[in-house]
Amino acid sequence: MAGPHISSEEETKERTSGWIASLADRGYRITGSRRAVVDVLAESGTSLSPAEIYEQGRAVHKQLGLVTVYRTLEKLEELGLVQRVHRPDGCHAYIPALRGHEHLLLCEQCGRVEYFRGDDLSELSRRLEGESGYTIHDHWLQFFGVCSQCQ
Amino acid sequence: MAGPHISSEEETKERTSGWIASLADRGYRITGSRRAVVDVLAESGTSLSPAEIYEQGRAVHKQLGLVTVYRTLEKLEELGLVQRVHRPDGCHAYIPALRGHEHLLLCEQCGRVEYFRGDDLSELSRRLEGESGYTIHDHWLQFFGVCSQCQ
DNA sequence: GATATAATTGAAAATAATTTTCACTTAGCG
DNA sequence: CGCTAAGTGAAAATTATTTTCAATTATATC
Ligand SMILES: [Mn+2]
Ligand SMILES: [Mn+2]
Ligand SMILES: [Zn+2]
Ligand SMILES: [Zn+2]
Numbered sequence: 261m262a263g264p265h266i267s268s269e270e271e272t273k274e275r276t277s278g279w280i281a282s283l284a285d286r287g288y289r290i291t292g293s294r295r296a297v298v299d300v301l302a303e304s305g306t307s308l309s310p311a312e313i314y315e316q317g318r319a320v321h322k323q324l325g326l327v328t329v330y331r332t333l334e335k336l337e338e339l340g341l342v343q344r345v346h347r348p349d350g351c352h353a354y355i356p357a358l359r360g361h362e363h364l365l366l367c368e369q370c371g372r373v374e375y376f377r378g379d380d381l382s383e384l385s386r387r388l389e390g391e392s393g394y395t396i397h398d399h400w401l402q403f404f405g406v407c408s409q410c411q
Numbered sequence: 412m413a414g415p416h417i418s419s420e421e422e423t424k425e426r427t428s429g430w431i432a433s434l435a436d437r438g439y440r441i442t443g444s445r446r447a448v449v450d451v452l453a454e455s456g457t458s459l460s461p462a463e464i465y466e467q468g469r470a471v472h473k474q475l476g477l478v479t480v481y482r483t484l485e486k487l488e489e490l491g492l493v494q495r496v497h498r499p500d501g502c503h504a505y506i507p508a509l510r511g512h513e514h515l516l517l518c519e520q521c522g523r524v525e526y527f528r529g530d531d532l533s534e535l536s537r538r539l540e541g542e543s544g545y546t547i548h549d550h551w552l553q554f555f556g557v558c559s560q561c562q
Numbered sequence: 563g564a565t566a567t568a569a570t571t572g573a574a575a576a577t578a579a580t581t582t583t584c585a586c587t588t589a590g591c592g
Numbered sequence: 593c594g595c596t597a598a599g600t601g602a603a604a605a606t607t608a609t610t611t612t613c614a615a616t617t618a619t620a621t622c
Contacts, residue, residue: 264539264542264543287569288569288570289568289569289570289617289618289619290618290619291569291570291571291617291618293570293571293572294570310608310609311608323571323572324572325571325572325573326572326609327571327572327573327609327610327611328570328571328572330608330609330610331570331571331610346497346502346551351497351502352608365539365543365545365547367545368548374543374545376539376542376543378535378538379532379535381530381552384529384530385554387529388415388516388527388554389556391415391527392415392516392525392527392558392559393558393559394516394518394525394554394556394557394558394559395556395557395562396516396554396555396556397519397555397556397557398554398555398556399552399553399554399555400497400551400552400553400555401532401550401551401552402550402551403536403539403545403547403549403550404547404548404549404550404551405540405545405546405547405548405549406545406546406548407543407544407545408543408544408545411546438598439598439599440588440589440590440597440598440599441589441590442588442589442598442599442600444599444600444601445599461579461580462579474600474601475601476600476601476602477580477601478580478581478582478600478601478602479599479600479601481580481581482581482599482600503579
């Protein structure tokens, strides 16, 4: 059971090419604008809003439009590659999506995002089902704190 | 350790008067508009968006304005009495705030909200602190399912 | 490599959600 | 009762997002 882990440069490069391949597989064309959005978000260790992706993406592809950032996020989300992060201070930023049974550890200062596995909430879940009469399908678990860089 | 629990009519009445008292204590005036917003949200078993509060609130106080709904929510939030709920499908709805160490169980169908206690994530939290170098301050835990009514 | 064509683009316009402005009203104190 | 600062709703302004549209371009086919 591996602990939370900042993605290495290797891994983010793989993520970038994987997302590009997924877009192509689905029949979407690979354009400079889409490449820019993918590059920026796949290689970011922190969550980014559409406006931030736009800003950073223009460094890669200067004619990038904000509209295309929205449109590309929509497609990446549909492919299950990115998702919104929910935070107390706002939920309009995106991250590489959780894969399988994963949860988040978030830095309150810098927005850094880490992924972890290995929680076991099945007992609690069963207890709640019994007490409430709900059929439980899913859960979210997020920890908030300050990363070592920010301390 | 009590299980999750739909608030009784008694309890929601108390919540309503408690919120009104808190607003008054803080020096805010008690108006028909504020009363309407408080009534609607304090007595609701489901999360409500500002527009829904506005709509329901007009049944209580017909000249209520949407602006005042926003302004009242802002004050109730500042007093720690209400908070936004975060859901996969959107985070613009409000609920009576969690009190102390509580978490949510949400119905995916009807929006019903239940509160529970008694999770223990301290071991997991310590493990993550050790592995990540973060100092963890807080966590969110939410279960999603279908309530007994909706099944 | 050239060509055809449907997908994609960015700018501008439209829409939706929220906030601000403002002239009028009123809750709550004396 | 009055006084007055706080609060109101309508309308305007702002912000985030989506839609429209004419021009461009990625890719399949030759
Ligand atoms: Mn889990
Ligand atoms: Mn907890
Ligand atoms: Zn940090
Ligand atoms: Zn339900």
